[in-house]
Amino acid sequence: MLEIKNLHASVDGNEILRGIDLTIRRGEVHAIMGPNGSGKSTLASVLAGNPRFEVSEGTATFLGRNLLEMSIEERARAGFFLGFQYPVEIPGVSMANFMKLAVNEKRKYNGLEPLGAGEFLKLMRQRAEFVELDPRMTSRAVNEGFSGGEKKKNEIFQMAMLEPTLAVLDETDSGLDIDALRVVATGVTRLHTSENATIVITHYQRLLDYIVPDFVHVLYHGRIIHSGDRELALRLEEQGYDWLIKNEK
Amino acid sequence: MQQSEDKILEELTGGDYRWGFTSDIATELIPRGLSEEVVRLISAKKQEPQWMTDYRLRAFAHWQKMEMPHWAHLDIPEIDFQDIIYYAAPRTTPRHGSMDQVDPQLLETFDKLGIPLEERMALAGVAVDAVMDSVSVKTTFKETLAEAGIVFCPISEAIRDYPDLVRKYLGSVVPPTDNFFAALNTAVFSDGSFCYIPRGVRCPMELSTYFRINAAGTGQFERTLIVADEGSWVSYLEGCTAPSRDENQLHAAVVEIVVMKDAEVKYSTVQNWYPGDRQGRGGVYNFVTKRGICKGDNARLSWTQVETGSAVTWKYPSCILAGDNSSGEFYSVALTNNYQQADTGTKMIHLGRGTRSRIVSKGISAGHSNNSYRGLVQVARRAEGARNYSQCDSLLIGSKCGAHTFPTLDVNNPSAIVEHEATTSRIGEEQIMYCNQRGISTEDAVGMIVGGYAREVLGKLPMEFAVESQKLLSLSLEGSIG
Numbered sequence: 001m002l003e004i005k006n007l008h009a010s011v012d013g014n015e016i017l018r019g020i021d022l023t024i025r026r027g028e029v030h031a032i033m034g035p036n037g038s039g040k041s042t043l044a045s046v047l048a049g050n051p052r053f054e055v056s057e058g059t060a061t062f063l064g065r066n067l068l069e070m071s072i073e074e075r076a077r078a079g080f081f082l083g084f085q086y087p088v089e090i091p092g093v094s095m096a097n098f099m100k101l102a103v104n105e106k107r108k109y110n111g112l113e114p115l116g117a118g119e120f121l122k123l124m125r126q127r128a129e130f131v132e133l134d135p136r137m138t139s140r141a142v143n144e145g146f147s148g149g150e151k152k153k154n155e156i157f158q159m160a161m162l163e164p165t166l167a168v169l170d171e172t173d174s175g176l177d178i179d180a181l182r183v184v185a186t187g188v189t190r191l192h193t194s195e196n197a198t199i200v201i202t203h204y205q206r207l208l209d210y211i212v213p214d215f216v217h218v219l220y221h222g223r224i225i226h227s228g229d230r231e232l233a234l235r236l237e238e239q240g241y242d243w244l245i246k247n248e249k
Numbered sequence: 250m251q252q253s254e255d256k257i258l259e260e261l262t263g264g265d266y267r268w269g270f271t272s273d274i275a276t277e278l279i280p281r282g283l284s285e286e287v288v289r290l291i292s293a294k295k296q297e298p299q300w301m302t303d304y305r306l307r308a309f310a311h312w313q314k315m316e317m318p319h320w321a322h323l324d325i326p327e328i329d330f331q332d333i334i335y336y337a338a339p340r341t342t343p344r345h346g347s348m349d350q351v352d353p354q355l356l357e358t359f360d361k362l363g364i365p366l367e368e369r370m371a372l373a374g375v376a377v378d379a380v381m382d383s384v385s386v387k388t389t390f391k392e393t394l395a396e397a398g399i400v401f402c403p404i405s406e407a408i409r410d411y412p413d414l415v416r417k418y419l420g421s422v423v424p425p426t427d428n429f430f431a432a433l434n435t436a437v438f439s440d441g442s443f444c445y446i447p448r449g450v451r452c453p454m455e456l457s458t459y460f461r462i463n464a465a466g467t468g469q470f471e472r473t474l475i476v477a478d479e480g481s482w483v484s485y486l487e488g489c490t491a492p493s494r495d496e497n498q499l500h501a502a503v504v505e506i507v508v509m510k511d512a513e514v515k516y517s518t519v520q521n522w523y524p525g526d527r528q529g530r531g532g533v534y535n536f537v538t539k540r541g542i543c544k545g546d547n548a549r550l551s552w553t554q555v556e557t558g559s560a561v562t563w564k565y566p567s568c569i570l571a572g573d574n575s576s577g578e579f580y581s582v583a584l585t586n587n588y589q590q591a592d593t594g595t596k597m598i599h600l601g602r603g604t605r606s607r608i609v610s611k612g613i614s615a616g617h618s619n620n621s622y623r624g625l626v627q628v629a630r631r632a633e634g635a636r637n638y639s640q641c642d643s644l645l646i647g648s649k650c651g652a653h654t655f656p657t658l659d660v661n662n663p664s665a666i667v668e669h670e671a672t673t674s675r676i677g678e679e680q681i682m683y684c685n686q687r688g689i690s691t692e693d694a695v696g697m698i699v700g701g702y703a704r705e706v707l708g709k710l711p712m713e714f715a716v717e718s719q720k721l722l723s724l725s726l727e728g729s730i731g
C-alpha cells in the first residue's frame with residue numbers, strides 16, 4: 001500500500017533523508033529503529049506532509065496515488081495517520097468536537113454520510129474503552145492539561161476512532177511508564193488487521209515485546225542500512241548500533 | 250520554522266471583505282465641511298423643533314473648543330473634519346410604509362446584506378430599523394410593536410413625535426460635552442433608532458438596527474436611545490457594514506441606554522464595517538460612545554459585541570450601576586487582522602450597594618494588527634458589597650500582531666470584591682498541522698479554535714446571530730493561515 005523509492009528530504013537546506021527505499025503491504029507491522037538524529041521522525045513528518053520538509057528526490061505511492069502531491073489533510077482522509085511524538089494542546093476545542101469533525105471529514109472523503117451525534121458518542125465511548133482512556137477526557141480540550149501518558153493514549157484513541165489504513169507511530173512509547181506502555185501497545189495490536197499496516201518508530205525493543213513487528217529496519221544517516229525480522233531488534237538491544245554502523249563505514 | 254509559519258499566515262490573512270459592494274443609489278448630498286450652517290441645515294432637513302436645533306448648536310460650539318483624544322493605543326493620521334460630507338440621503342425612501350416608490354437598488358442592497366425590508370420576507374421575530382448613510386429607510390414591524398405599547402422608530406421621527414421622552418433622556422447618559430466624538434455626534438447626528446419599552450412589557454421580538462454606509466466621502470453619525478421602563482425587558486441588536494473604498498470613512502456614533510428599576514436590556518453588536526485592504530488602505534474609523542445607566546434597583550444591562558470590522562475601533566460600552574443591586578455585563582470578541590487597530594473595552598461604575606459586574610473580553614489579533622483591551626472598574630465609597638469579575642484573554646495568530654491590556658481598578662469601598670484574570674495564547678503552525686493530520690482543513694481548524702475561544706461571548710448573542718458571528722469570525726480570518 002505504501003511504496004517509497006529513493007526518497008530524499010531536507011529541512012532548512014540540510015539533507016536529512018538520503019535515499020529511503022521501503023515497501024509496506026497490508027497486514028504488516030514494521031519497526032524503524034536507529035540512533036538519535038538518524039532521520040526517523042523526519043521520515044514520519046515527510047510522509048504526513050509537514051511543509052517544513054522539502055522533498056528533493058524520490059517517490060512515495062500510497063494506495064496507488066502519489067502521496068507527495070497530496071495535502072496533509074488529504075493524506076489523512078485517505079487513511080494515513082501519524083501518532084505524534086509531541087501531541088500539541090488545542091485550548092478551547094473539545095476532544096469530542098475535534099474528533100467529530102475529523103471522523104466526518106474522513107467519511108465525506110469516502111462518500112459516507114456524516115455520523116449523527118448519538119452514533120458518534122457511542123463510537124467514542126467504545127473506542128475510549130479500547131485504550132482505557134477515561135471517557136471524561138473526551139469532554140476536555142484537545143490534550144490540554146493531559147499528562148505525557150494521557151497524551152500518548154489520546155493519540156491511540158484517535159487512531160482507534162479514525163481506523164487508518166496506514167498508521168505511523170512516532171516514538172509513541174517514549175515517556176510512558178510500563179503500565180501505560182502496555183495499554184498503548186495493546187491498543188495498537190488490537191487495531192491491527194490484515195487490511196491495515198503500522199509503522200512503529202522506536203528507540204527501545206521493549207515496545208516490540210507487545211507490538212510484534214514483521215520487519216525491523218535500521219535507519220542511519222538518512223538511509224535504511226539494515227533490515228531484518230524481530231530478532232534484529234533483540235540483537236540491537238544487546239549490542240547497540242555500532243556493529244551496523246561500522247559496516248557502513 | 251518562522252519563515253514557513255509567516256508564509257502560512259500571510260495566506261490566511263488574504264480573505265476578502267464580502268460586504269464591500271457599492272450600490273448605485275441616487276443620493277442627496279450636502280456640501281463638504283462642518284460649520285454652524287451645516288448643523289442648522291441638518292436640523293432643518295430633519296424638520297426638527299427649535300430646542301433640538303439649539304441643543305445641536307450648543308454641542309457644536311463646545312466641540313470647536315475640544316481636541317481629538319490621543320490616549321488610546323491607536324496610530325491614526327490627522328482627520329480633516331472639513332473634508333467630510335455630514336449628510337447623505339437616498340433620494341427615495343418609503344413613504345407611509347409603502348415600498349412602491351423606493352429605488353429598487355436600495356431594497357436590493359439590504360436584501361444582499363441579508364436584511365429584507367419587506368415584513369413578509371423578514372427574519373421571524375426580528376424587527377429592523379434599516380439606516381443607510383444619514384437616514385432611516387425602513388422600520389419593520391412598527392405596528393406590531395405599537396400594539397404592545399412599544400415605540401420603535403427612527404430617532405429623527407421620535408424627536409418630532411415623542412419630544413417629551415426624547416428631551417427627557419437624550420444626553421442624560423452621554424452628555425453633549427462628554428468627549429470629542431460625543432460632542433461631534435450630538436452636533437451632526439442624522440439618524441439612528443429610538444426605542445421605548447413601557448412599564449412591565451416584555452418586548453415580544455428582537456429589535457435591531459442595521460447601519461449601512463453607502464455614499465463616498467461621507468461620515469455616518471448615528472444616535473441610538475433606548476429607554477426600558479420599570480420591569481420591562483428588551484433584547485436589541487445592531488449590525489453594520491460599508492463598501493470597500495480606498496478612503497477612510499468616519500463613523501462616530503452615540504448609544505444611550507436607560508434601564509429603570511427591575512428592567513433588563515441586552516444590547517448586542519455585530520460590527521463589521523469595512524476594515525481596509527490587506528495593505529491597510531481605506532477602512533472605517535469607528536469612534537463610538539456607548540453607555541447605559543442602571544437607574545433603578547435591580548436593573549440589568551448587558552453589552553455583547555463582536556467586532557471584526559473597521560480600520561480603527563475606539564469603543565468602550567459602559568455601565569453606570571446607580572441602582573442598588575443592579576448589574577452590568579460586557580462580553581466582547583474583538584478581532585483584528587491585516588493592519589486593523591482596535592482599542593476597546595468597558596467601564597463599570599459601581600455606585601449602588603450590592604452592584605455586580607462581569608467583564609469577559611476576548612481579543613484575537615492576526616496579521617500586522619494591534620488589539621487592545623482598556624477597562625475601568627470603579628467602586629464608589631457607598632457601593633457596599635460591590636463585586637466585579639474581569640477576564641481578559643488574548644489570542645495571537647502569527648508573530649507580527651500585538652495584543653495589549655490596560656485594566657484600571659479604582660476601588661473606594663473596602664467591602665468590594667474585584668477579580669481580574671488574563672491569559673494570552675497563540676494559534677501556532679503546530680496546532681494547524683495537528684488538525685490537518687486528522688483530516689481537518691486549515692480553515693475549519695482556525696474556525697474551530699477561534700470559535701472555541703470565543704464561545705463564551707458568542708453564546709450571549711441571540712441564536713441566529715451567534716451562528717452568523719461564528720462564520721464571520723472565520724471569514725475575517727480567511728487566508729490568515731494557509
